[in-house]
Amino acid sequence: MTFGGFPPARQLLGDLGMVAEVASDSEARVRTRVTPHITAADGGVRAGVLATLVDIVGGAVAARVLQPDWMATADLTLQVVRPAVGPWVEARGTVLRRGRTTLVIEALVFEVTEDGSDLGGAHEGPTPVAWATMTFAVLKTKNPASSIQMASDFPIRWAFNGDGFDTSITDAVAMSVVDAAGGRVSLPVGEYVFNSFGAVQGGVIALLAEVAAAEALGAARGSGISMVVTDLQVSYLALGRVGPIVTRATVLDAGGEGSGSAVVELLDEGAGGRLTTVVNVGATPVGVPAAAVS
């Protein structure tokens, strides 16, 4: 499925190999294979990748619910319950509320098999590895006739096809750490990370904030401790179109008693340093004896 030429031939979602299914007017599923290229220091899928997954599933539901109107993600929250090790992870999105100007969607993320079947014993239901909520701003179409025409028969299935990664996802998007202690990370802007608006997609923004916070918190703790992000609260304020998108992080608590937290601001440097996003981040250390993480 493409939306007015989106996604282009080589695009992040294709390299993630996302497989999508819209089951009804209010439910969708999107899954991706877990590989070492998308995991964090604890072996679980990066929070930013999970955010990308839930943003896509939310968008799939929203596009269906809102047609002929369109939408933009206004906020996204994600809580990682435990490391998501796969073999695949699947986000399942449902509508919580449709209002005149906003749509609120909830998504649970599960570990599944390649065909989307649940893992786990026969006597227990699947347990989520992460939980997310999203608010979408409704963008009224001026010309319904020009809107995207969607299939009417369920389920609707499609896949984003690509070559996969031969390096980490952060290298694939050409993210670079400028100053770890300050949480300064830079992302060049281009088609590979664009959404259907021609701006950096919300999941990549979350990934950038994840990396910035983990770097800043890790530097604040010192001693080679890696921080794994478990909580993301993303407020999208403006589109990041020009680039590079740069971050700055403020550490609230380096995690002396275990978990740490930081606030990351993202600015579109090429657009006069405009503030595009504010992200509150929670993280936990890895490589620390369990008794020290209480």
Place this chain on the structure above:
Amino acid sequence: MSDGLQDRTVDRRRHVSEYFRLERWEIPPAPGVDAPSELGGRAPVDAHQRGPGGGLRTGGLLTSVDSLGGFLCGLAVQPEWIVTTSMMATISQLKHRGPLRLHGRVLRRGRNSVVAGLDVVDEGNGDLPVAAATVACAVLDPGAMVLEFERPFTTPMVPLNPDAPAPEVFFCIEPGVGPVTRLELAGHLRNPWGILHGGAAAVLADVAACRAVQAEPARANGGVTGARVARAPERIREPTRKVAASDTVLHYLRPARVGPVEARCQVLGSRAGRAVVRVAIHDVGAEDRLVTLASVVVLDV
């Protein structure tokens, strides 16, 4: 309610924030600068409002964040007004000396919505960061509501009431059956629109999530539990596990007008003393509709 609070003649603009004794002051932009005002606030940490984490319990902190953030957004859109649609808070300190100082600024003002960012520091502990929060509001026609303020706007901190009840009593919160916690929608818990105050929903989510985690079987530190909804229709036994609500997200989906209000919890999982709880708040008297969805991270303390 047994203390007669519901019978008081209350100023709905202030009653809930006055319980937490929130002082607020507007910080206008510099002369000639076209920017919305910022807002400062200060809230003491009174003994009866401290939670198991040692500081102001998170629901109380979020009430002040909602009061300050909502008002800030409202000032930015006058003569229109706002209603809070979501609140996201990362809590970095559960122990507070107090008072807490808040500062809010408008991050984005759109045609239909306003977003504010707030920082909270522990003024009594060297301005140690306590929380960072984002409040999103929808812009509304205020209708007949009176919105006359002296500008720059200020409200002083009200004196401590030595007989002030504990938050559970003030917010009319009582244990329900199983993983359910109930709130009676008393008059003093309604905001100027006549609906459940966003802060009251935050306190309910805090109390309910902590109760749900306390009802979980004790796990060794580092253990993992899966999603569970207590199925047995029994009251949660006397808690022995000390927990406190931390990072919280609230989506205010619909107004709660009728009551009683029920918070239904699902512990999605836990590890290393950190549990993620889904709290669905329903207005039982309004065909049981879902009014607020919250995610609350509950920590062992």
